[in-house]
Amino acid sequence: MxxxxxxxxxxxxxxxxxxxxxxxxxxxxxxxxxxxxxxxxxxxxxxxxxxxxxxxxxxxxxxxxxxxxxxxxxxxxxxxxxxxxxxxxxxxxxxxxxxxxxxxxxxxxxxxxxxxxxxxxxxxxxxxxxxxxxxxxxxxxxxxxxxxxxxxxIRYISAIFISVGLIVVAIVAVLGIFLSRTITGSITELKLAAEQMAEGDFTARAKKRYQDELGTLADTFNTMAAKIRRNEQLKNDFISSVSHEIRTPLTSIKGWVVTLKTEPKDGTAMLADGLEIIESETDRLTVLVDELLDLSKLDNGRIVLSRTPLHLADLLRHIGKQLAPRAARQSISLEVQADDTLPVIHADENRLKQVLINLLDNALKFTGPNGIIKVRAHSSQEQVVITVEDTGAGIAEEDIEHVLQKFYKGNTSAAGSGLGLSICYEIVKLHQGQLKIDSQAGQGTKVYIYLPRN
Ligand SMILES: Nc1ncnc2c1ncn2[C@@H]1O[C@H](COP(=O)(O)OP(=O)(O)OP(=O)(O)O)[C@@H](O)[C@H]1O
Ligand SMILES: [Mg+2]
Missing domain, CATH: 3.30.450.20 (PAS domain)
Structure with missing residues (x-):
């Protein structure tokens, strides 16, 4: 001004x-x-x-x-x-x-x-x-x-000129003060909202006064606050669900340890049962911790792919064999269609395995008995497409856009921390590929992985 x-x-x-x-x-x-x-x-x-x-x-x-x-x-x-x-x-x-x-x-x-x-x-x-x-x-x-x-x-005319000049300056000053007020007013409000947010209150909202750049800024600011708030919420949900996830195996481990300690003479059958449960619960904890570590590394961009020539058909068949017992246990038919004509791609084998296992884990988790899970792959000039399709519960329309986010579980009560899909998404992204989900509640889910051939 x-x-x-x-x-x-x-x-x-x-x-x-x-x-x-x-x-x-x-x-x-x-x-x-x-x-x-x-x-x-x-x-x-x-x-x-x-x-x-x-x-x-x-x-x-x-x-x-x-x-x-x-x-x-x-x-x-x-x-x-x-x-x-x-x-x-x-x-x-x-x-x-x-x-x-x-x-x-x-x-x-x-x-x-x-x-x-x-x-x-x-x-x-x-x-x-x-x-x-x-x-x-x-x-x-x-x-x-x-x-x-x-x-x-001359004095008279000069006086008129000077008065007109003074009037112009006065009008400019008044207009200027008024305009700068409207700007500083908006900025002050933005600043107040920002200060409130800095204090940790993400319910604070900047007031949008006019449809100008500052108005857009206020909108952006509010969107940001809403996102932060949502993330905070997700984080809190995550912490409580992780705590819950950790406590369940810990409780059962502790229960068995106490049992085995107080009744040592009661045969080897019980000991074997107890140890087996302790082992599987420990495995569960390890998986959870590994997922968390992966996620934090992916977040920080600290994961470096170790790419090797990878025979896709072999990989798919291998995973099919690995999960066949679980599918059989759940009476689900798991079909893996891996053509030997599938190309050799340059990818990180362990990470891709992790992606497929995560997707199949979801499919198995959300598909009831007598369901069908199909894993397929085909290739074109530029890319390879792997699909994992199930006939399970499907994902509600309002959840689809969120399931790729970390910690998002929809309103399923199934075990899991909501990390699987976001880890898959990050890994596929690191391979310069794309991950897409097609699903209808009650009908089933189809996940597409697009990977570039070179
Ligand atoms: N095949 C599927 N069928 C139905 N719902 C699915 C399927 N895959 C994912 N979902 C939904 O998406 C949510 C997020 O999946 P994600 O794999 O990220 O987490 P999770 O399976 O719940 O936990 P985690 O994979 O970490 O054990 C799931 O909780 C579920 O609601
Ligand atoms: Mg999962």
């Missing part, structure tokens, strides 16, 4: 100075031109008709003729600077040679003088014109006019 105001002020000042100087020049120049004109006409009149006689003798007649058509004071001066006639009254014999214009006229050129007339206490403009007879300067005619009126007019 300050700098804009300074620019306007300087512009207005320069304009004012220029205008006032122009008016000054115009008015003075005009008065001067009129006087010079009249003096010139008078002098040439004298030269034509009165040059024969002596100046002193006909001065009175001349004065009458010269002063007829002018409001200015007319003086006739001899070549020695003596005042011969004065239309303002008799001051005969007064020596005028001290006036610079008279001096010039007596030496044969036009003299112009502007200054204070001491006798009249007035600023005047005087034009002296030489009177010539037979190429000799015999005297001068002097036209004098008061500048008081002209100066008053």
């Amino acid at each position: 300050g700098s804009y105001f300074a620019v306007i002020l300087i512009t207005v000042c320069i304009l004012e100075i220029f205008l006032i100087a122009s008016v000054n020049y115009y008015y003075y120049h005009n008065v001067e031109r009129i006087l010079v004109n009249q003096a010139e006409i008078s002098a040439s009149f004298f030269h034509q008709y009165f040059a024969e006689e002596e100046l002193e003798k006909q001065s009175e007649r001349l004065l009458n003729g010269f002063s007829q058509n002018t409001a200015a004071q007319v003086q006739i001066i001899s070549s020695s600077g003596q005042l011969l006639q004065d239309s303002a009254g008799a001051q005969d014999g007064k020596n005028m040679i001290d006036y610079p214009d008279v001096q010039e006229a007596c030496s044969g050129t036009v003299g112009i003088w502007k200054g204070r007339e001491p006798s009249a206490h007035d600023t005047v403009l005087a034009v002296s014109y030489p009177l010539q007879a037979k190429d000799m300067t015999v005297g001068a005619v002097r036209f004098v006019t008061s500048l008081t009126d002209t100066m008053a007019t």
Whole structure:
């Protein structure tokens, strides 16, 4: 606001100075031109008709003729600077040679003088014109006019200019203050909201005042706050679900340890059962911790793929064999269709395995008995597409866009931390591939993995 105001002020000042100087020049120049004109006409009149006689003798007649058509004071001066006639009254014999214009006229050129007339206490403009007879300067005619009126007019016009300038500056200042208020107002509100958020209150919202850049900023800000809030919520949910996930195996491990400690003599069958459960629960904990570690590494971009030539058909068959027992246990038919024509791709074998196992784990988890799970792959010029399809519960439409997010579990009560799909997504992304989910609640789910061939 300050700098804009300074620019306007300087512009207005320069304009004012220029205008006032122009008016000054115009008015003075005009008065001067009129006087010079009249003096010139008078002098040439004298030269034509009165040059024969002596100046002193006909001065009175001349004065009458010269002063007829002018409001200015007319003086006739001899070549020695003596005042011969004065239309303002008799001051005969007064020596005028001290006036610079008279001096010039007596030496044969036009003299112009502007200054204070001491006798009249007035600023005047005087034009002296030489009177010539037979190429000799015999005297001068002097036209004098008061500048008081002209100066008053100039002062009046200047006053108008200055007032207009002041009004312009005032309007600019008021408008500027108003505009800057609207901006600083929005910014202050944004700042307040930001401070509240910095304090950890993500329910705070920035008020959107206008549809301008600041309004957009407020919108962005609010979206950001909403996202942070959501993430906070997800994190809290995650922590509570992880705690729950950890506590369940810990409780059962602890239970078995206590049982085995207090009843050591009760046969080996119980010992074997107990140890087996302790082992599987420990495995569960290990998987959970591994997932968490993976996720934090993926988040920090610390996972580096170790790519090797990978025979896709082998990989799919291997995974099929690995999960066949579980599928059989759940009475689900698991079909893996892996063609030997599938290309060898450059990928991180362990990570891709992790992706497929995660997807199959989901499929097995969310498909009931007698369901069908199909793993297929086919390739085109540029890419390989692997699909994992099940006939299970499907994903509700409102959940689909969120399932790739970390910790998101929808409203399933199945075990899991909601990390599987987000890990898959990150790994596929690291391979410059894409992961897409197609699903309908109650119908089943189909997950596509697109991987570039080279
Ligand atoms: N094949 C599927 N059928 C139905 N719902 C699915 C399927 N795959 C994923 N979902 C839904 O998406 C959610 C997120 O899946 P994700 O694999 O990320 O987590 P999770 O399986 O719950 O836990 P984790 O994989 O970490 O053990 C699941 O909780 C489930 O609601
Ligand atoms: Mg999962």
